[in-house]
Amino acid sequence: MQLKGKTIAVTGAFGILGTAVVRELLAQGAAVAAIDRADAPRDPGALGAATRHGGVDLGDAAAAAACFDAIVAAHGGLHGVVNIAGGFRWEKVPGGSLDTWDTMYQLNLRTAVAACQAALSHLPDGGRIVNIGANGAVKAGAGMGAYAASKAGVARLTEALAEELKDRGITVNALLPSIIDTPANRADMPDADASRWVQPAQLADAIVFLLSDRASAITGALIPVVGRV
Template identity: 60%
Template structure:
Protein backbone atom coordinates (compact mmCIF):
# COMPACT_ATOMS: atom_id res chain seq x y z
CA UNK A 1 0.00 0.00 0.00
CA UNK A 2 1.33 3.41 -0.96
CA UNK A 3 0.50 6.73 0.70
CA UNK A 4 -0.43 9.27 -1.96
CA UNK A 5 -1.47 12.92 -2.07
CA UNK A 6 -3.66 14.15 -4.92
CA UNK A 7 -3.21 17.92 -5.21
CA UNK A 8 -6.24 19.45 -6.88
CA UNK A 9 -8.16 16.27 -6.19
CA UNK A 10 -11.73 17.54 -6.02
CA UNK A 11 -12.14 18.27 -9.73
CA UNK A 12 -13.45 15.70 -12.21
CA UNK A 13 -10.05 14.17 -12.98
CA UNK A 14 -8.80 14.47 -9.41
CA UNK A 15 -11.80 12.59 -8.06
CA UNK A 16 -11.28 9.83 -10.65
CA UNK A 17 -7.62 9.55 -9.67
CA UNK A 18 -8.33 9.45 -5.94
CA UNK A 19 -11.06 6.83 -6.44
CA UNK A 20 -8.82 4.68 -8.65
CA UNK A 21 -5.94 4.76 -6.17
CA UNK A 22 -8.18 4.04 -3.18
CA UNK A 23 -9.75 1.11 -5.04
CA UNK A 24 -6.24 -0.35 -5.41
CA UNK A 25 -5.76 -0.25 -1.67
CA UNK A 26 -3.65 2.88 -1.39
CA UNK A 27 -4.06 5.47 1.35
CA UNK A 28 -5.08 8.71 -0.35
CA UNK A 29 -5.26 12.31 0.84
CA UNK A 30 -6.61 15.23 -1.18
CA UNK A 31 -5.47 18.85 -1.04
CA UNK A 32 -7.51 21.43 -2.94
CA UNK A 33 -8.87 24.96 -2.91
CA UNK A 34 -12.33 23.52 -3.56
CA UNK A 35 -14.47 21.96 -0.89
CA UNK A 36 -14.85 18.21 -0.72
CA UNK A 37 -17.88 16.84 -2.57
CA UNK A 38 -20.88 15.78 -0.53
CA UNK A 39 -20.30 12.49 1.23
CA UNK A 40 -16.50 12.56 0.98
CA UNK A 41 -15.04 11.14 4.19
CA UNK A 42 -11.38 10.64 3.30
CA UNK A 43 -8.30 12.54 4.45
CA UNK A 44 -8.43 16.03 2.98
CA UNK A 45 -7.47 19.66 3.32
CA UNK A 46 -9.83 22.10 1.58
CA UNK A 47 -9.44 25.85 1.05
CA UNK A 48 -5.74 25.51 0.20
CA UNK A 49 -4.29 27.94 -2.35
CA UNK A 50 -2.06 25.52 -4.25
CA UNK A 51 0.04 28.39 -5.59
CA UNK A 52 0.94 29.54 -2.06
CA UNK A 53 3.95 27.60 -0.83
CA UNK A 54 3.26 28.32 2.84
CA UNK A 55 -0.33 27.12 2.59
CA UNK A 56 0.71 24.01 0.68
CA UNK A 57 3.49 23.23 3.16
CA UNK A 58 1.03 23.46 6.05
CA UNK A 59 -1.50 21.22 4.27
CA UNK A 60 1.18 18.66 3.40
CA UNK A 61 2.40 18.55 7.00
CA UNK A 62 -1.12 17.81 8.19
CA UNK A 63 -2.06 15.13 5.69
CA UNK A 64 1.35 13.45 5.63
CA UNK A 65 1.10 13.14 9.39
CA UNK A 66 -2.33 11.56 9.06
CA UNK A 67 -1.12 9.23 6.31
CA UNK A 68 1.95 8.25 8.29
CA UNK A 69 4.34 9.17 5.48
CA UNK A 70 4.35 9.88 1.76
CA UNK A 71 5.17 7.67 -1.22
CA UNK A 72 3.57 9.46 -4.17
CA UNK A 73 2.03 12.71 -5.38
CA UNK A 74 -0.30 13.51 -8.26
CA UNK A 75 -0.56 17.15 -9.32
CA UNK A 76 -3.92 17.63 -11.02
CA UNK A 77 -4.79 21.28 -10.37
CA UNK A 78 -5.22 23.41 -13.46
CA UNK A 79 -7.53 25.33 -15.72
CA UNK A 80 -8.13 26.42 -19.30
CA UNK A 81 -8.73 29.68 -21.14
CA UNK A 82 -9.26 30.26 -24.86
CA UNK A 83 -8.26 33.59 -26.36
CA UNK A 84 -5.96 34.75 -29.11
CA UNK A 85 -2.68 36.44 -28.32
CA UNK A 86 -3.65 39.67 -30.10
CA UNK A 87 -7.16 40.00 -28.70
CA UNK A 88 -6.57 38.47 -25.28
CA UNK A 89 -5.12 39.81 -22.05
CA UNK A 90 -1.73 39.48 -20.43
CA UNK A 91 -3.67 38.77 -17.25
CA UNK A 92 -4.75 35.47 -18.81
CA UNK A 93 -1.12 34.49 -19.26
CA UNK A 94 -0.48 35.25 -15.59
CA UNK A 95 -3.57 33.28 -14.56
CA UNK A 96 -2.67 30.24 -16.67
CA UNK A 97 0.86 30.31 -15.28
CA UNK A 98 -0.46 30.47 -11.73
CA UNK A 99 -3.07 27.72 -11.89
CA UNK A 100 -1.29 25.33 -14.25
CA UNK A 101 2.43 25.73 -13.58
CA UNK A 102 2.95 27.51 -10.27
CA UNK A 103 0.59 25.12 -8.47
CA UNK A 104 2.58 22.17 -9.81
CA UNK A 105 5.96 23.69 -8.95
CA UNK A 106 4.78 24.55 -5.45
CA UNK A 107 3.39 21.07 -4.75
CA UNK A 108 6.53 19.41 -6.11
CA UNK A 109 8.85 21.60 -4.02
CA UNK A 110 6.95 20.79 -0.84
CA UNK A 111 6.58 17.11 -1.70
CA UNK A 112 10.32 16.62 -2.11
CA UNK A 113 10.81 17.27 1.59
CA UNK A 114 8.53 14.33 2.42
CA UNK A 115 9.26 11.78 -0.30
CA UNK A 116 11.90 9.15 0.29
CA UNK A 117 13.76 6.76 -1.97
CA UNK A 118 11.41 5.12 -4.45
CA UNK A 119 8.87 7.94 -4.30
CA UNK A 120 6.98 9.06 -7.38
CA UNK A 121 5.42 12.26 -8.70
CA UNK A 122 2.99 12.41 -11.60
CA UNK A 123 2.09 15.79 -13.08
CA UNK A 124 -0.88 16.44 -15.36
CA UNK A 125 0.19 18.34 -18.45
CA UNK A 126 -1.50 18.50 -21.83
CA UNK A 127 -0.89 17.25 -25.34
CA UNK A 128 -1.43 20.86 -26.49
CA UNK A 129 1.93 21.71 -24.94
CA UNK A 130 3.65 20.10 -27.94
CA UNK A 131 1.62 21.96 -30.56
CA UNK A 132 -0.91 24.66 -29.73
CA UNK A 133 -3.92 25.57 -31.83
CA UNK A 134 -5.19 29.11 -32.24
CA UNK A 135 -6.47 30.58 -29.01
CA UNK A 136 -4.48 28.19 -26.84
CA UNK A 137 -1.24 30.11 -26.47
CA UNK A 138 -1.44 30.96 -22.77
CA UNK A 139 -2.79 27.56 -21.78
CA UNK A 140 -0.32 25.58 -23.90
CA UNK A 141 2.64 27.66 -22.75
CA UNK A 142 1.80 26.99 -19.10
CA UNK A 143 1.38 23.28 -19.78
CA UNK A 144 4.67 23.22 -21.71
CA UNK A 145 6.17 24.51 -18.48
CA UNK A 146 4.73 21.50 -16.67
CA UNK A 147 6.40 19.18 -19.20
CA UNK A 148 9.84 20.78 -18.85
CA UNK A 149 9.47 21.02 -15.07
CA UNK A 150 8.87 17.28 -15.07
CA UNK A 151 12.06 16.65 -17.02
CA UNK A 152 14.15 18.90 -14.77
CA UNK A 153 12.80 17.40 -11.55
CA UNK A 154 13.42 13.88 -12.82
CA UNK A 155 17.06 14.71 -13.53
CA UNK A 156 17.52 16.54 -10.23
CA UNK A 157 16.15 13.67 -8.16
CA UNK A 158 17.50 10.64 -9.98
CA UNK A 159 20.12 10.10 -7.29
CA UNK A 160 17.32 9.91 -4.71
CA UNK A 161 15.46 7.35 -6.85
CA UNK A 162 12.44 9.64 -6.96
CA UNK A 163 10.65 9.29 -10.28
CA UNK A 164 8.88 12.24 -11.90
CA UNK A 165 6.63 11.78 -14.93
CA UNK A 166 3.70 13.53 -16.59
CA UNK A 167 0.59 12.52 -18.46
CA UNK A 168 -0.29 14.67 -21.47
CA UNK A 169 -3.96 14.12 -22.31
CA UNK A 170 -5.70 15.44 -25.37
CA UNK A 171 -9.23 16.67 -24.57
CA UNK A 172 -10.59 15.20 -21.35
CA UNK A 173 -14.20 14.06 -21.45
CA UNK A 174 -15.71 16.26 -18.74
CA UNK A 175 -19.11 17.96 -18.47
CA UNK A 176 -17.48 21.38 -18.84
CA UNK A 177 -15.67 20.40 -22.04
CA UNK A 178 -18.84 18.87 -23.50
CA UNK A 179 -20.69 22.09 -22.77
CA UNK A 180 -17.96 24.23 -24.35
CA UNK A 181 -17.61 21.99 -27.43
CA UNK A 182 -21.06 20.46 -28.03
CA UNK A 183 -20.36 19.53 -31.66
CA UNK A 184 -17.15 17.61 -30.97
CA UNK A 185 -16.77 13.86 -31.33
CA UNK A 186 -16.72 12.86 -27.67
CA UNK A 187 -15.72 9.29 -28.51
CA UNK A 188 -12.20 10.50 -29.28
CA UNK A 189 -11.77 12.23 -25.93
CA UNK A 190 -9.86 10.76 -22.99
CA UNK A 191 -12.10 9.69 -20.14
CA UNK A 192 -11.06 10.67 -16.59
CA UNK A 193 -11.04 6.98 -15.66
CA UNK A 194 -8.63 6.14 -18.48
CA UNK A 195 -6.36 8.99 -17.44
CA UNK A 196 -6.55 7.80 -13.83
CA UNK A 197 -5.45 4.32 -14.91
CA UNK A 198 -2.38 5.77 -16.65
CA UNK A 199 -1.52 7.86 -13.59
CA UNK A 200 -1.89 4.84 -11.31
CA UNK A 201 0.51 2.91 -13.53
CA UNK A 202 3.14 5.65 -13.42
CA UNK A 203 2.92 5.69 -9.63
CA UNK A 204 3.28 1.94 -9.40
CA UNK A 205 6.34 -0.24 -9.07
CA UNK A 206 5.60 -1.55 -12.57
CA UNK A 207 6.83 1.84 -13.85
CA UNK A 208 9.94 1.84 -11.66
CA UNK A 209 12.21 2.26 -14.71
CA UNK A 210 10.27 5.26 -16.07
CA UNK A 211 11.21 8.84 -15.18
CA UNK A 212 11.32 12.20 -16.94
CA UNK A 213 8.70 11.14 -19.46
CA UNK A 214 5.58 12.81 -20.79
CA UNK A 215 3.03 10.14 -21.70
CA UNK A 216 0.56 11.31 -24.31
CA UNK A 217 -3.02 10.13 -23.68
CA UNK A 218 -5.06 10.25 -26.85
CA UNK A 219 -7.60 7.43 -26.84
CA UNK A 220 -11.09 7.34 -25.43
CA UNK A 221 -12.14 4.74 -22.91
Protein backbone atom coordinates in the same frame (compact mmCIF):
# COMPACT_ATOMS: atom_id res chain seq x y z
CA MET B 1 -4.06 -3.78 -5.12
CA GLN B 2 -0.99 -2.17 -6.64
CA LEU B 3 -0.72 0.69 -4.15
CA LYS B 4 -1.49 -1.03 -0.86
CA GLY B 5 0.38 0.61 1.99
CA LYS B 6 1.12 3.78 -0.01
CA THR B 7 -0.04 7.29 0.81
CA ILE B 8 -0.68 9.45 -2.25
CA ALA B 9 -1.52 13.18 -2.32
CA VAL B 10 -3.69 14.40 -5.20
CA THR B 11 -4.02 18.11 -6.03
CA GLY B 12 -7.10 19.38 -7.82
CA ALA B 13 -8.82 16.41 -6.24
CA PHE B 14 -12.33 17.87 -6.06
CA GLY B 15 -12.67 18.19 -9.85
CA ILE B 16 -13.90 15.60 -12.35
CA LEU B 17 -10.48 14.12 -13.14
CA GLY B 18 -9.25 14.48 -9.58
CA THR B 19 -12.24 12.60 -8.20
CA ALA B 20 -11.77 9.77 -10.70
CA VAL B 21 -8.11 9.49 -9.74
CA VAL B 22 -8.88 9.51 -6.01
CA ARG B 23 -11.43 6.74 -6.42
CA GLU B 24 -9.06 4.55 -8.44
CA LEU B 25 -6.20 5.08 -5.99
CA LEU B 26 -8.46 4.02 -3.14
CA ALA B 27 -9.53 0.96 -5.14
CA GLN B 28 -5.85 0.07 -5.55
CA GLY B 29 -5.31 0.12 -1.78
CA ALA B 30 -3.72 3.54 -1.34
CA ALA B 31 -4.43 5.99 1.45
CA VAL B 32 -5.29 9.23 -0.33
CA ALA B 33 -5.07 12.88 0.65
CA ALA B 34 -7.37 14.99 -1.56
CA ILE B 35 -6.20 18.62 -1.94
CA ASP B 36 -8.11 21.42 -3.62
CA ARG B 37 -8.48 25.19 -3.61
CA ALA B 38 -12.24 24.78 -3.22
CA ASP B 39 -13.35 24.63 0.39
CA ALA B 40 -15.30 21.41 -0.11
CA PRO B 41 -16.09 18.93 -2.90
CA ARG B 42 -19.42 19.16 -4.67
CA ASP B 43 -20.04 15.50 -3.86
CA PRO B 44 -18.15 14.61 -0.65
CA GLY B 45 -19.22 10.98 -0.87
CA ALA B 46 -17.43 10.58 -4.20
CA LEU B 47 -14.06 10.88 -2.45
CA GLY B 48 -14.72 7.90 -0.21
CA ALA B 49 -12.19 7.42 2.58
CA ALA B 50 -9.76 10.05 1.29
CA THR B 51 -8.80 12.75 3.77
CA ARG B 52 -9.91 16.16 2.46
CA HIS B 53 -7.75 19.25 2.49
CA GLY B 54 -9.86 22.04 1.03
CA GLY B 55 -9.23 25.75 0.82
CA VAL B 56 -5.54 25.29 -0.01
CA ASP B 57 -3.90 27.87 -2.28
CA LEU B 58 -1.10 25.79 -3.76
CA GLY B 59 0.30 28.89 -5.41
CA ASP B 60 1.38 29.99 -1.95
CA ALA B 61 4.52 28.17 -0.83
CA ALA B 62 3.71 28.41 2.88
CA ALA B 63 0.17 27.11 2.38
CA ALA B 64 1.45 24.22 0.28
CA ALA B 65 4.08 23.31 2.86
CA ALA B 66 1.54 23.45 5.70
CA CYS B 67 -0.84 21.22 3.76
CA PHE B 68 1.76 18.54 3.09
CA ASP B 69 2.98 18.69 6.70
CA ALA B 70 -0.62 18.05 7.79
CA ILE B 71 -0.98 15.15 5.38
CA VAL B 72 2.17 13.47 6.67
CA ALA B 73 1.08 14.03 10.26
CA ALA B 74 -2.32 12.46 9.53
CA HIS B 75 -1.07 9.50 7.47
CA GLY B 76 2.35 8.88 8.95
CA GLY B 77 4.15 9.38 5.64
CA LEU B 78 3.92 10.19 1.95
CA HIS B 79 4.87 8.05 -1.06
CA GLY B 80 3.59 9.91 -4.10
CA VAL B 81 2.06 13.11 -5.49
CA VAL B 82 -0.31 13.56 -8.43
CA ASN B 83 -0.47 17.16 -9.66
CA ILE B 84 -3.84 17.72 -11.34
CA ALA B 85 -4.64 21.24 -10.09
CA GLY B 86 -4.97 23.69 -12.97
CA GLY B 87 -7.27 25.57 -15.28
CA PHE B 88 -7.96 26.50 -18.90
CA ARG B 89 -8.53 29.73 -20.79
CA TRP B 90 -9.07 30.11 -24.54
CA GLU B 91 -7.94 33.52 -25.69
CA LYS B 92 -6.17 34.80 -28.78
CA VAL B 93 -3.09 36.98 -28.40
CA PRO B 94 -4.46 39.93 -30.45
CA GLY B 95 -6.82 41.75 -28.12
CA GLY B 96 -6.04 39.38 -25.28
CA SER B 97 -4.88 40.20 -21.77
CA LEU B 98 -1.47 39.70 -20.20
CA ASP B 99 -3.37 38.75 -17.06
CA THR B 100 -4.51 35.56 -18.82
CA TRP B 101 -0.88 34.50 -19.23
CA ASP B 102 -0.20 35.19 -15.57
CA THR B 103 -3.34 33.28 -14.54
CA MET B 104 -2.41 30.21 -16.57
CA TYR B 105 1.09 30.25 -15.11
CA GLN B 106 -0.31 30.54 -11.59
CA LEU B 107 -2.90 27.78 -12.02
CA ASN B 108 -1.00 25.24 -14.10
CA LEU B 109 2.69 25.62 -13.37
CA ARG B 110 3.19 27.42 -10.08
CA THR B 111 0.84 25.03 -8.26
CA ALA B 112 2.78 22.02 -9.55
CA VAL B 113 6.15 23.50 -8.58
CA ALA B 114 4.93 24.44 -5.10
CA ALA B 115 3.38 21.02 -4.50
CA CYS B 116 6.57 19.27 -5.60
CA GLN B 117 8.72 21.47 -3.38
CA ALA B 118 6.42 20.93 -0.40
CA ALA B 119 6.36 17.17 -0.92
CA LEU B 120 10.07 16.56 -1.46
CA SER B 121 11.11 16.80 2.16
CA HIS B 122 8.61 14.03 2.92
CA LEU B 123 8.98 11.71 -0.07
CA PRO B 124 11.26 8.74 0.57
CA ASP B 125 13.80 7.44 -1.91
CA GLY B 126 11.79 5.61 -4.56
CA GLY B 127 8.85 8.01 -4.29
CA ARG B 128 6.65 9.03 -7.19
CA ILE B 129 5.51 12.28 -8.79
CA VAL B 130 3.00 12.35 -11.66
CA ASN B 131 2.09 15.63 -13.36
CA ILE B 132 -0.77 16.36 -15.72
CA GLY B 133 0.49 18.29 -18.74
CA ALA B 134 -1.35 18.66 -22.04
CA ASN B 135 -0.95 17.29 -25.53
CA GLY B 136 -2.05 20.72 -26.73
CA ALA B 137 1.22 22.13 -25.39
CA VAL B 138 3.27 20.17 -27.95
CA LYS B 139 2.03 22.51 -30.69
CA ALA B 140 -0.27 25.34 -29.68
CA GLY B 141 -3.30 26.18 -31.75
CA ALA B 142 -5.15 29.48 -32.09
CA GLY B 143 -6.35 30.75 -28.74
CA MET B 144 -4.19 28.21 -26.92
CA GLY B 145 -1.04 30.27 -26.40
CA ALA B 146 -1.29 31.05 -22.70
CA TYR B 147 -2.58 27.61 -21.74
CA ALA B 148 -0.04 25.78 -23.90
CA ALA B 149 2.83 27.87 -22.58
CA SER B 150 1.93 27.05 -18.98
CA LYS B 151 1.56 23.35 -19.74
CA ALA B 152 4.85 23.38 -21.65
CA GLY B 153 6.29 24.63 -18.40
CA VAL B 154 4.88 21.55 -16.65
CA ALA B 155 6.73 19.40 -19.19
CA ARG B 156 10.02 21.18 -18.54
CA LEU B 157 9.45 20.94 -14.77
CA THR B 158 8.92 17.20 -15.18
CA GLU B 159 12.13 16.73 -17.15
CA ALA B 160 14.28 18.89 -14.88
CA LEU B 161 12.98 17.39 -11.64
CA ALA B 162 13.39 13.86 -12.98
CA GLU B 163 17.08 14.57 -13.57
CA GLU B 164 17.50 16.20 -10.16
CA LEU B 165 15.94 13.26 -8.30
CA LYS B 166 17.53 10.33 -10.13
CA ASP B 167 20.00 9.61 -7.36
CA ARG B 168 17.12 9.24 -4.91
CA GLY B 169 15.18 6.90 -7.19
CA ILE B 170 12.20 9.27 -7.20
CA THR B 171 10.47 9.11 -10.57
CA VAL B 172 8.83 12.17 -12.13
CA ASN B 173 6.61 11.73 -15.17
CA ALA B 174 3.83 13.59 -16.94
CA LEU B 175 0.75 12.53 -18.85
CA LEU B 176 -0.24 14.66 -21.83
CA PRO B 177 -3.97 14.22 -22.39
CA SER B 178 -5.93 15.59 -25.32
CA ILE B 179 -9.58 16.50 -24.67
CA ILE B 180 -10.87 14.92 -21.47
CA ASP B 181 -14.51 13.87 -21.35
CA THR B 182 -15.98 16.21 -18.73
CA PRO B 183 -19.34 17.96 -18.44
CA ALA B 184 -17.63 21.31 -19.08
CA ASN B 185 -16.02 20.11 -22.31
CA ARG B 186 -19.28 18.59 -23.50
CA ALA B 187 -21.03 21.90 -22.86
CA ASP B 188 -18.33 23.85 -24.71
CA MET B 189 -18.29 21.44 -27.68
CA PRO B 190 -21.85 20.10 -27.99
CA ASP B 191 -21.39 18.88 -31.57
CA ALA B 192 -18.19 16.94 -30.94
CA ASP B 193 -18.00 13.15 -30.70
CA ALA B 194 -17.17 12.76 -27.02
CA SER B 195 -16.65 9.01 -27.47
CA ARG B 196 -13.30 9.86 -29.05
CA TRP B 197 -12.11 11.82 -26.04
CA VAL B 198 -10.03 10.58 -23.12
CA GLN B 199 -12.06 9.24 -20.22
CA PRO B 200 -11.03 10.30 -16.69
CA ALA B 201 -10.89 6.64 -15.70
CA GLN B 202 -8.37 5.96 -18.48
CA LEU B 203 -6.06 8.66 -17.15
CA ALA B 204 -6.53 7.29 -13.64
CA ASP B 205 -5.36 3.85 -14.84
CA ALA B 206 -2.21 5.36 -16.34
CA ILE B 207 -1.53 7.30 -13.15
CA VAL B 208 -1.84 4.15 -11.04
CA PHE B 209 0.74 2.44 -13.24
CA LEU B 210 3.21 5.33 -12.95
CA LEU B 211 2.80 5.33 -9.17
CA SER B 212 3.33 1.59 -8.90
CA ASP B 213 6.55 -0.37 -8.43
CA ARG B 214 6.21 -1.66 -12.01
CA ALA B 215 7.08 1.81 -13.33
CA SER B 216 10.33 2.20 -11.39
CA ALA B 217 12.41 2.38 -14.61
CA ILE B 218 10.33 5.21 -16.11
CA THR B 219 11.26 8.80 -15.27
CA GLY B 220 11.29 12.08 -17.16
CA ALA B 221 8.70 10.71 -19.59
CA LEU B 222 6.07 12.87 -21.29
CA ILE B 223 3.38 10.37 -22.23
CA PRO B 224 0.63 11.31 -24.73
CA VAL B 225 -2.84 10.06 -23.77
CA VAL B 226 -4.95 11.24 -26.67
CA GLY B 227 -7.82 8.81 -27.14
CA ARG B 228 -8.98 9.02 -30.76
CA VAL B 229 -8.81 12.79 -31.14
